[in-house]
Amino acid sequence: MTAFVAGNLRSKSKSLHKGKMPDLWQDAMDHAVTVARKAGEMVRDALQNDLKIMCKSSNVDLVTKTDQNVERLIITSVKEKFPTHSFIGEESVAAGEPCVLTDNPTWIIDPVDGTTNFVHGYPFVAICIGFAVKKTLEFGVVYSCIDDKMYTARKGQGAFCNGQPLQVSDQKEINQSIIATEFGSNRDPDVVDKIFSSMRKILCLPVHGMRGAGSAALNMCLVASGCVEAYYEIGIHCWDIAAAAVIVSEAGGVLMDVEGGPMDLMSRRVVAANNKTIAERIITEIEAFSAVRDDAPVDPLK
Ligand code: IPD
Ligand code: CA
Numbered sequence: 001m002t003a004f005v006a007g008n009l010r011s012k013s014k015s016l017h018k019g020k021m022p023d024l025w026q027d028a029m030d031h032a033v034t035v036a037r038k039a040g041e042m043v044r045d046a047l048q049n050d051l052k053i054m055c056k057s058s059n060v061d062l063v064t065k066t067d068q069n070v071e072r073l074i075i076t077s078v079k080e081k082f083p084t085h086s087f088i089g090e091e092s093v094a095a096g097e098p099c100v101l102t103d104n105p106t107w108i109i110d111p112v113d114g115t116t117n118f119v120h121g122y123p124f125v126a127i128c129i130g131f132a133v134k135k136t137l138e139f140g141v142v143y144s145c146i147d148d149k150m151y152t153a154r155k156g157q158g159a160f161c162n163g164q165p166l167q168v169s170d171q172k173e174i175n176q177s178i179i180a181t182e183f184g185s186n187r188d189p190d191v192v193d194k195i196f197s198s199m200r201k202i203l204c205l206p207v208h209g210m211r212g213a214g215s216a217a218l219n220m221c222l223v224a225s226g227c228v229e230a231y232y233e234i235g236i237h238c239w240d241i242a243a244a245a246v247i248v249s250e251a252g253g254v255l256m257d258v259e260g261g262p263m264d265l266m267s268r269r270v271v272a273a274n275n276k277t278i279a280e281r282i283i284t285e286i287e288a289f290s291a292v293r294d295d296a297p298v299d300p301l302k
Contacts, residue, residue, distance in 0.1 A: 025131065025138045028082060028105070029154055032129040032141040035077050039070045039127040040145030043112060047146075053119055056094055061185040062115050067091055070111035070127065078107055090239045099238070099294045101266065103134045110239035113142075114215030123147065124213040126221075130242025137265075140243030142217045151221045151247050159224050159250035166251040168274035169226040174281040177229035180211045180219040184235035186291075191235075194287040198232075201285040220244035220272045224251035230273035230282055234258055238265045238294045241272075248272045254279050258288045266295040 046066040054063050071091040078085065086102060089109040093099045101108075110128040112118050118125045123146040130140045142151040151166070153159035159166040171177055179202055183195060203210055211228060213219050217240060219231040224247045242265060245255050255263035256271045256279045263270055268291040273279035 023154075025105075025133070026154070028131055029139040029141070029152070031078065031081055032107075032131065032139065033143075033150065033152060035074050036127045036129055036141050036143040036150070038077075039073055039111065040143050040148075042066065042070055042073065043118065043125060043127065043145050047118070047121060051119060058185060058187065060116075060187060062119055063091065063094065064112070064115065064119065066118070067112045067115055071109060074109055074111060074127075074129065075107075088239060090237065093239075093294075098298075099266075101132060101135055101238070101295065105131065105133045107131055108239050108242035110217065110237075110243075113217045113240055114213070117214040122214055124215050124218050126215050126217045128217045128239060128243040130239075130244075130246065132242070137242060137246045137249075140246030142221055142243050142247060144218055144221070149221075151224070151244075153224075153247040153250035155246060155250070157250070159247045161221070161225065166224045166247070167226055168224060168248070168251050168253040169229055171229050171274060172277045174205050174207060174229075174278060177207050177278060178209045178211055178227070179207050179282060180213065180222060180228045180231040182212045182214070182216065182219070182233050182236075184233060186235050191289065194289055195234075198286045201287075202282055205281075205285070216240035216270075217244040220248050223253055223272050223274060224248045226251075226274070229278045230271060232258060232271040232282060232286060234269045234289060235291050236268055236270060238268075241265070241270050245270075245272070256280075256283065258283060258286045266293050268292070268294060 051064045068091045071089045086104045086106040108130040113128050114125040127143045131138050139154040151161050216236045222228040258269045271279050
């Protein structure tokens with residue numbers, strides 16, 4: 001994936017819109033917002049009841065019936081309206097569906113980002129719907145459903161929260177910045193050592209503080225909102241970041257790989273920052289490691 005520096009994207013597509021090109025995907029984006037709201041209601045209702053908690057890749061990688069039901073709700077309603085479109089959904093992939101991004105219009109869905117928060121009632125939970133055509137992200141919808149914040153961005157048209165425009169911070173000094181990251185769900189001691197080592201180095205730059213909302217998508221929306229300068233993580237999945245990537249980019253931010261260069265949506269690594277200066281400064285401190293790509297071929301013997 002390229003095309004993740006917002007400034008370039010924005011100026012190119014503004015000139016396209018001057019010529020009154022029909023906006024092919026606005027209808028799809030409106031549908032994404034509507035279904036994300038319905039999904040949010042479902043998540044809020046579920047918080048009032050007992051949650052059935054299950055584990056996926058490890059006993060700290062959690063999933064609930066609500067994650068599965070919300071994903072079903074979103075995919076069923078999108079399929080009715082856009083029957084030829086493709087899907088990459090966190091819970092569908094967990095159930096064995098392929099995780100491959102083709103040129104076909106593709107909805108990239110995380111039904112509940114922040115499942116651990118959800119299970120504990122920690123109030124940062126988001127429904128994420130990203131949409132890509134020809135492998136380029138066209139729009140992103142992240143609904144922070146506990147505090148009712150609807151983050152939206154359409155390529156070339158800016159980023160918004162509840163209709164108010166978003167703009168990243170203009171801070172260029174790392175030692176005046178807040179950096180967000182997460183521990184993820186890998187408890188391999190070597191990986192945990194690298195995570196702590198990166199955090200220690202960044203903290204001691206020094207930065208004003210380090211934070212983590214417990215949701216990759218909401219960390220990225222905080223970057224887009226200008227209250228956090230950068231977020232980085234290794235181990236996230238494409239559904240955690242696809243929608244929020246458009247929001248960061250359209251708020252004027254940048255998306256990079258943890259070793260520099262453009263973000264690769266399937267690589268499970270991301271740096272989302274207000275600008276390249278801050279991104280590159282933290283990249284020099286991050287101890288990079290690889291995670292199995294989201295689009296890696298599935299071993300039939302496993
Ligand atoms: C997780 C959250 C978490 C991040 C993990 C993600 P989930 O998504 O975004 O903040 O650290 O890497 O997998 O499991 O809550 O959908
Ligand atoms: Ca997620």
